[in-house]
Amino acid sequence: MDDIKVGDKLAIHCYKHNGKIDRISDEATVLEITDEMLVVANYKAKLTESDGRSHRTNETAIIFFYKNQWFNVIAQLKKPGLFYYCNIATPYLIDGKVIKYIDYDLDLRVFPDGGFRVLDRNEYNYHKKVMGYSRELDLIIRTQLTKLIDMKRALKGPFEPGVVTKYYNMYEKL
Numbered sequence: 001m002d003d004i005k006v007g008d009k010l011a012i013h014c015y016k017h018n019g020k021i022d023r024i025s026d027e028a029t030v031l032e033i034t035d036e037m038l039v040v041a042n043y044k045a046k047l048t049e050s051d052g053r054s055h056r057t058n059e060t061a062i063i064f065f066y067k068n069q070w071f072n073v074i075a076q077l078k079k080p081g082l083f084y085y086c087n088i089a090t091p092y093l094i095d096g097k098v099i100k101y102i103d104y105d106l107d108l109r110v111f112p113d114g115g116f117r118v119l120d121r122n123e124y125n126y127h128k129k130v131m132g133y134s135r136e137l138d139l140i141i142r143t144q145l146t147k148l149i150d151m152k153r154a155l156k157g158p159f160e161p162g163v164v165t166k167y168y169n170m171y172e173k174l
Contacts, residue, residue, distance in 0.1 A: 004094060006030050007174055010040065012063075012099045014089070017131045022103055024048045028063060031170045038065040038092060038099065041171040062167045064158045065092035065099060070144035071108075072101065073157070075164040081112025082164060084152075088145050104133075104141050108148055110159070116152060118145065 004010070012025040025047055028040035041062045048054040064073040068091055076083045086108040089101045105124035110116040128138060152159050 004030060004033055004038075006032065008097070010094070010097050010099050012040075013101075014087075015100065015102045017102055017104070017127065017133065020050065022050050028099065029171060029174055031062070031167050031174075036067055038067075038094075039063070039167055040065070040099070041167060043171075060168060060171065062158075062164050062171070065101070067091050069147070070104075070140055071148045073148075073159075075158055075167075077164070077168060083112060084108070084110035084116075084158065086110070086148055086152075088141055088148070104137075106141060106145055108145070108152065110152055116149070118149075 008030045009027050010030060012028055013021060014023040016022050025042065025045045027045055028042045030038070030040055032039040039062065041060060042057070043060045044056045044058070045061070046054055046056050058078075060077045062075040062077075064075075066072065070088060070090060072087050072089055072092065074085045074087075076085060087103050088106040088108075089103045092099050092101045094100075105120045105127055107119040108116055109119055124141075127133070133141075151157050155161065158164065
């Protein structure tokens, strides 16, 4: 990981609990790397889904990955305003030039007006059953979702006013 630096381009691989690849993003530019997190950005990234279909994103995204938190946060700069798509997922790891994590279905969608909604509870409950998530894993996931919501409500981390703009400006300069 010591060989990753600001400006490097990495791919992002999202897996499911059963080890199957769920989604690949072809490129993300490293904006910052600390002991706690990795911040990357992309624009019109190519996303390839598990069924082989692919499409490009429409907007710039600033993505916050954490080493010790079970979530990642995607700030999406859309025309109507700043949206967040937050995945409940394992802490990230770097394998070569690839950011990897396991997605656990539950998502937090935050809207420009500050409102939010938890998404995909049914998908989570289905996968919990068919993939046999342990009680410990279920507890971690539920605790981390609460922590993420608390972070949003307190306007901390990626939700702090000005943070996304700061990283967007860094991305524009690269």
